Amino acid sequence: MRTPKTKILVTGGTGYIGSHTVVELIASGYEVVIIDNLSNSSETVVDRIGEITGVRPAFHRVEMCEKAEMQAFFDQHPDIRAVIHFAAFLQVNESVKEPLTYYLNNLNSQLNVLQCMKERNIDHFVFSSSCTVYGNPDNLPVDERAPIKKAESAYGNTKQMGEEILEHTVKATRINAISLRYFNPVGAHESALIGEVQHGVPHHLVPYITETAFGKRSQLNVFGSDYRTHDGTCVRDYIHVVDVAKAHVAAIDRLINGKNRSNYEVFNLGTGIGYSVLDMIGAFTKATGISIKYELAPRRVGDVEAVYADTTLANRELGWKAMLNVEDMMRSAWKWEQAVAAKKTEA
Numbered sequence: 001m002r003t004p005k006t007k008i009l010v011t012g013g014t015g016y017i018g019s020h021t022v023v024e025l026i027a028s029g030y031e032v033v034i035i036d037n038l039s040n041s042s043e044t045v046v047d048r049i050g051e052i053t054g055v056r057p058a059f060h061r062v063e064m065c066e067k068a069e070m071q072a073f074f075d076q077h078p079d080i081r082a083v084i085h086f087a088a089f090l091q092v093n094e095s096v097k098e099p100l101t102y103y104l105n106n107l108n109s110q111l112n113v114l115q116c117m118k119e120r121n122i123d124h125f126v127f128s129s130s131c132t133v134y135g136n137p138d139n140l141p142v143d144e145r146a147p148i149k150k151a152e153s154a155y156g157n158t159k160q161m162g163e164e165i166l167e168h169t170v171k172a173t174r175i176n177a178i179s180l181r182y183f184n185p186v187g188a189h190e191s192a193l194i195g196e197v198q199h200g201v202p203h204h205l206v207p208y209i210t211e212t213a214f215g216k217r218s219q220l221n222v223f224g225s226d227y228r229t230h231d232g233t234c235v236r237d238y239i240h241v242v243d244v245a246k247a248h249v250a251a252i253d254r255l256i257n258g259k260n261r262s263n264y265e266v267f268n269l270g271t272g273i274g275y276s277v278l279d280m281i282g283a284f285t286k287a288t289g290i291s292i293k294y295e296l297a298p299r300r301v302g303d304v305e306a307v308y309a310d311t312t313l314a315n316r317e318l319g320w321k322a323m324l325n326v327e328d329m330m331r332s333a334w335k336w337e338q339a340v341a342a343k344k345t346e347a
């Protein structure tokens with residue numbers, strides 16, 4: 001008699017990092033149920049996950065801001081053991097224009113799922129946080145004890161507030177929580193069946209590079225070349241989305257197996273290596289043989305000069321380390337770009 005699989009709820013599981021995490025959870029033997037309001041993704045992602053893993057996870061379209069919808073969902077799944085919470089609006093610049101939309105959506109979604117967990121004695125919660133909480137760090141590499149800087153966007157503030165909500169909640173309930181602070185997730189699953197879906201002009205660097213390579217954009221504008229970095233352009237800790245996904249499995253394993261050292265823990269998810277914008281352009285060309293037309297342009301408001309992770313804690317405590325390098329990231333991003341274009345011509 002096979003022991004029943006441990007069931008994990010993944011909110012936002014049809015999104016970019018969520019879908020890659022669902023693939024790794026299934027590969028690790030977990031049963032997964034996804035809820036998503038499909039505001040920024042499509043249910044076809046569930047089919048793609050089924051193609052990759054051989055298991056199509058259960059999916060429910062749920063508006064997490066509606067408490068009654070959440071309660072009805074949990075009533076249908078009384079055997080959920082843990083929650084990984086991705087569901088959130090995530091465009092930094094959009095959040096500056098629409099702060100209330102971001103606070104209402106991101107905070108209510110998190111509060112509702114935590115309340116449901118409390119009512120149902122579901123004890124384990126992994127939260128999708130971000131290196132944006134560090135702002136412009138005073139020291140590099142930045143570790144988890146670095147001071148949290150005043151958020152410059154509503155999006156970044158919902159991550160900071162999300163962490164603070166957890167710090168208080170774990171003290172007053174049975175819930176144990178882990179916040180994972182992502183640096184810059186990029187790339188796509190090797191199958192190119194899932195990846196980061198763009199809506200309009202890409203805001204982020206890597207999709208803009210791949211769209212330029214594909215000819216959808218005439219050139220890449222490099223935002224700022226007078227920063228105090230090795231080549232004047234901003235430095236980031238780019239990390240393959242599959243490595244980020246695997247860290248979520250390690251975090252869930254840690255909580256379910258009671259290996260956490262306290263009821264609230266925080267881990268950086270990075271490679272520990274900082275690459276500049278020009279480094280990334282070079283890495284793309286090295287990985288694909290395709291040159292990128294770019295121009296040096298003025299700085300982008302709100303950009304941090306340089307940030308990359310001290311990954312010691314996650315390496316030691318999660319037993320996790322990023323394994324894929326920047327060329328793997330670029331190769332998979334390019335393969336995804338080509339797959340998206342091919343699907344568009346099929347449609």
Ligand code: WQD
Nearest residue numbers: 092130183184203204205206208221222223234277300303
């Ligand atoms: C990277 C660098 C740009 C586009 C994002 C999210 C943030 C967090 C981390 C999750 C910057 C430069 C970009 C372009 C460029 N993720 N750039 N030309 O801003 O570090 O942060 O990932 O929480 O929320 O916003 O990523 O890819 O936008 O920019 O020169 O066309 O590339 O100036 O220096 P960012 P990004």
